[in-house]
Amino acid sequence: MKIMHVDASAKRERSNSRALSRFFLEQLREQHADVEIDYLDVTVDTPPHVTEAFAIATYTAAADRTPAMKATLASSDALCARVLAADALVLAMPMYNWSMPSVFKAFIDSITRTNVTYLLNADGSIVGQLGRQKVLFITSRGADLRPGSSYEAMDALTPALKAAFGFLGANHPTFVDAQPLQFADQEARTEALARARNELSAVAVQWAKSAAAGVSGKDTTATASGVAA
Numbered sequence: 001m002k003i004m005h006v007d008a009s010a011k012r013e014r015s016n017s018r019a020l021s022r023f024f025l026e027q028l029r030e031q032h033a034d035v036e037i038d039y040l041d042v043t044v045d046t047p048p049h050v051t052e053a054f055a056i057a058t059y060t061a062a063a064d065r066t067p068a069m070k071a072t073l074a075s076s077d078a079l080c081a082r083v084l085a086a087d088a089l090v091l092a093m094p095m096y097n098w099s100m101p102s103v104f105k106a107f108i109d110s111i112t113r114t115n116v117t118y119l120l121n122a123d124g125s126i127v128g129q130l131g132r133q134k135v136l137f138i139t140s141r142g143a144d145l146r147p148g149s150s151y152e153a154m155d156a157l158t159p160a161l162k163a164a165f166g167f168l169g170a171n172h173p174t175f176v177d178a179q180p181l182q183f184a185d186q187e188a189r190t191e192a193l194a195r196a197r198n199e200l201s202a203v204a205v206q207w208a209k210s211a212a213a214g215v216s217g218k219d220t221t222a223t224a225s226g227v228a229a
């Protein structure tokens, strides 16, 4: 199974989301020997932010692009190719100000490309090209945003990720959200990390089983998620 693993925390050794994504891949390796990783740290290799040149080039039909437009799109083309080549995406990030880190948003802006990662039909309908990939989001949050908590309504991260990847055809992502990791006492933080690790272990078992059976992301049901997919 070829996995594209993306980390997006500004923190390094102290990062919870990085530790959890590493933990997940270790669990998966224990279950499934054939794991090949394509790693991207978007805090180091940050995809370029959208510029005017990009905005024009991306919506110019491929056949009409000038060499300069092609050059503008080259890094996005390469990133799209990496995403499309993966069988699964493991995308780990902290919540920053109720949504995603800006470096991860830059990643989304780079991989959302007409007639590359989604097809645009003449009638305006869209066909996302990531229906084959399993997608696991690992998020870490300082507050507790689980259903019923006082911060529940502040979660702008989960819907944004679902919308962006659903548009690309990844309609059944799994979410493992570690929370609360900051605005809570030590016991609640420890429990939150343990809960996330348990959920990740269950997802690893599930992925290994479906990989052995040759099942794609489209057919995988997320059951271990802290947030319903």
Ligand SMILES: Cc1cc2nc3c(=O)[nH]c(=O)nc-3n(C[C@H](O)[C@H](O)[C@H](O)COP(=O)(O)O)c2cc1C
Pocket (backbone or CB within 6 Å): 009, 010, 011, 014, 015, 016, 017, 018, 093, 094, 095, 096, 097, 098, 099, 140, 141, 142, 143, 144, 181, 182
């Ligand atoms: C700049 C910044 C903004 C943050 N904003 C939020 C927030 O809006 N909601 C929240 O629950 N936690 C917020 N946090 C807390 C982090 O999400 C939390 O500490 C998380 O565990 C960090 O993950 P990491 O250890 O992988 O970096 C914020 C942290 C930072 C540094």
